[in-house]
Amino acid sequence: MITQNLKKQHCWYKSSSISEKVDTSNVVKKINKINVAPSINKATYLVSVDIDSVPTIREHRIFDSIVLTGSIALDIALTVTKELVGRENLKTFSFSNVVFLKPIVVSSNLINFKVTFEELDFVNQDKSYRIQMFEQNEEGYFDDVMYSSIDIQFLKTDPVEIDESFVGNAIDSTNEELVASDFYSEFWSGKFSIGKPFHIFDKVWRNDGVIAVGLCRPKDFITRTNAYGLDPESLIAYLIGLLFKSALPRDQIHDLSLENKIFIGAGYDFGMFLDSLLQEELYAVAEIKKFEESNLQYNGDLTMVSPSGRIVCKMTNIAFHAISKTEMPQGAIPKEKDVTKEYSASRLNGHPFLGEKYSKIKDLVVATEIERDTYPLIGDHLTFNYALLPAIGYINLASQAIRKVNPKYKFTKLENLEITQPLMLHKGDRYELRSSISKSSPNDYSYGIYAYSCKKNILNKEWSLSCKGDFTDAKQISDEKSVFSKDSLSTFEKQYDTKEFFKLFWGDNFFLGDSYHFVQTVWRKPYEVVGVIKHFEKYKEKTGITDLSGGFLQVYMSLPLAMAVVPDDYLDKVQRAEATCIAKSAERFIIYDDNGLDQYNELWAHGVLVNKDKLDDNWVTDFKFYNERGDLVAKIDGAKFHIMKKEALEILKESMDQTEIKTPDKKIEVLPFLKKEIGEILGISVEQLTDDINLGGLMDSIMTLKLRSKIEKNLAILLPLNNFANIKSINELAYEITTRSNGLLE
Known part of the structure; x- marks a missing residue:
């Protein structure tokens, strides 16, 4: 048992203080505790709104043009939030900062939107999310001209009881009563008209310019209409909100109409849903609170109350302002489509705009917390006693993120794997990483794993890229006729069992512990290696990686064989230089048998050194994998290992362990500072350094890390390591x- 009571904040990834006992005796239990429920922080949807999919769209007309109704934005915002956060049966929540920035005139049958979802980071508040919609322009781009912005917050508030006389007193303050047909005819016809699909009120009482009270039967309305396939709560809230217009002065509405002006809703500050509206x-009681004559805008509140006097929803600071016909773009009304049986049936398979769950997601960001003890693979992956997050950990996080929205996804190919910045994990601390996922097709996803810098006084609080790659879920067909014969083992000069191999090749500067020990027997000759795995039954429990397909995990766990393809004198040279090797990248992993590799009794891995004629700070190995019959079932192309000196790791660790830096001197001029520090590192005078001199040709990795450390300590800027690879000059x-x-710096 390990007890950790220190408060730490480490560079690169966000960690919180922890005071708990970490029990590593039960791996599966630990994984479920830490890593079973990653949360989605951000997502992007690409949504097409077919104007004939919901009858309310064509029935919402301003100056004889179809204008998209705000109920669509409210519905999409609430549906997306429920979908991503997993609160489908949500009853208590709030809409806040509801803004409709521009009316969208419908001139075609299809309107394309980018919808963004983001978790808001507010201290001491319930979870909040912001959903924004951007219309696609004529060139096919989403030019970030926003249509709507809506915040949603989950509430734990109990329903509020009020005086049972509230509604009665409100009605008593009115002096006019309208039946439904008169209400909609007078306030919602003509230059701003809404059709029967919007009609929810049975009766309205009003006091001109002061208050309006409406009676509706939401449950009956939903039973008759099925909410047109939309979220019923958001639709009911929108339809009831239309009552506010009837509280406005009748004469002013009439006079503005003669000037080709109308009142339209612009949003509201806060809408608290304390119980179901069904x-x-x-x-509903709508009360005017304020009038701004300069821009002809009315503001007020609207309260929805049950007959027993219980508030179920309250909207504050609703805004209706005047707009003229000249301010409205005009559009010809698109021809109405024939709604075929096939089209009607397709609507039953999901949301009218969002389709089946998660199907319209283009991008998402998933946050996950891990510890050094989350997977045994982390604590068993040590270089100079520093625990580094292994590549399989990143891959597992990315796979978890994808399966958050595509549970059946099981990739068969991973390409362009690259670790851009190694991450060290301290025992006892918990770290937050974010997986950024982008979908290019139903089968193809790209990912990036990001870590956070949260040091005190650091100027750039940002997430920096640590690992990236591309997944494919599609059957892979090999164009190679490669087979493997065990008879070829007679040509290999040396043979090792598991303990001998890992002690000899992975026991000094880079240590791989028991959770990596799967290869049972290893055969070696110059520039080649063969290893065999025979027992698969405990590999998930042993590694702690439970979400990846068995085939990929087994292929990955053969990578330690790469150490045996390089000559002994090269390995001795690395060790004498107090250096070690770390996995850097791989061109591709391919699994040809999409049924997985668990079905086989044996998996044979054959590795070959690719760059034997040019061994420098990197070496590259290709692997092919065969079953017991000798059939090719998987391969790895271009697995690259990079030599890293102990000094480099110590510089990285020093940066991690420094939780606070001094307040930066904002008078420091950046360019002269850089020239001075680079000159000292290179041992040359400042005069020899021109602004456009190529740094890549002058500085090795150790020099780069030293410069990065000086920039951090003196300028309070922490640059991601991968950024240095792209920077060419001091300028x-x-x-x-x-x-x-x-x-803040010049």
Whole structure:
């Protein structure tokens, strides 16, 4: 048992203070505790709104043009939030900061939107989310001209009881009573008209310019209409909100109409849903609170109350303002489509715009917390006693994120794997990583794993890329006629059992513990290696990786064989230089048998050194994998290992362990500072350094890490390691730093 009571914040990834006992005796239990429920922080949907999919769209007309109704934005916002957060049966929540920035005139049967979802980070508040919609322009781009922005917050508030006389007193303050047909004819016809699909009120009482009270039967309305396939709560809220217009002065509405002006809703500050709106009867009370004559805008509140006097919803600071016909774009009304039986049936398979669950997601960001003890593979992956998150950990996080929205996804190919920045994990601390996922097709996803810098006084609080790659879920067909014969083992010069192999090749500067020990027997000759795995039954429990397909995990766990393809004198040279090797990248992993590799009794891995004629700071190995019959079942192309010196790891660790840096001196000029520090590192004078000199040709990896450390300590800017690979000159580096400082440095 290990007890950790220190408060730490480490560079690169966000960690919180922990005071708990970490029990590593039960691996599966630990994994379920930490990593079973990653949460979605961000997502992007690409949504097409067919105007004939919901009858309310064509029945919402301003100046004889179809204008998209705000109920669509409310519905999409609530549906997306429920879908991503997993609160399908949500009853208590709030809409806040509801803004409709521009009316969208419908001139075609299909309108395309980008919908963004983001979790808001507010301290001491319930979970909040922001959903925004952007219309696609004529060139096919989403030019970030926003249509709507809506915040949603989950509430734990109990229903509020009020005086049973509330509704009665409100009705008593009115002096006019309208039946439904008169209400909609007078306030919602003519230059701003809504059709029968919007009609929810049975009766309206009003006091001109002061208050309006409406009676509706939401449950009956939903029974008759099925909410047109939309979220019933958001639709009811929108339809009831239309009552507010009837509280406005009748004469002013009439006079503005003669000037080709109308009142339209612009949003509201807060809408608190304290109970379901699907009541047998519901009263709504709309009260005007303020009028701004300069822009002809009315503001007020609307309260929805059950007959027993219980508030079920309250909207505050609703805004209706005047708009003229000249301010409205005009559009010809698209021809109405024939709604075929096939089309009607397709609507039954999901949401009218969002389709089946998660099907319209283009991008998402998933947050996951891990510890050094989350997987045995982390604590068993040590270089100079520093635990590094292994590549399989990143891959598992990315796979978890994809399966959050595509539970059946099982990739057969991973390409362009690259670890851009190694991550060290301290025992006892918990870290937050974010998996950024982008879908290019139903079968193809790209991912990036990001870590956070949260040091005190650091100027650039940002997530930096640690690992990336591309997944494919489609049957892979090999164009190779490769087979493997056990008879070829007679040509290999050396043979090792499991303990001998890992002690000899993975026991010094880079240690791989028991959770990596799957290869039972290893055969070796110059530039080649063969290993065999025979027992698969405990590999998931042993590694702690439970979400990946067995085939991929077994293939990955053969990578330690790569150490045996390089000559002994090369390995001795690395060890004498106090250096070690870390996995850097791989061109591709391919699983040809999409039924998985568990069905086989044996898996044979054959590795070959690719760059034997040019061994420098990297070596590259290709692997092919065969079953017991000798059939090719998987392969790895271009697995690259990189030599890293102990000094480099110590510089990284020093940066991690430093939880606070001194307040930066904002008077420091960045360009002269860089020239001075680079000159000292290179041992040359400042005069020899021109602004456009190529840094890549002058500095090795150790020098780069030293410069990064100096920038961090003196300028309070933490640059991701992968950024240095793209920076060519001192000028470019200075620009990168000043940009990240948000203008605080020059």
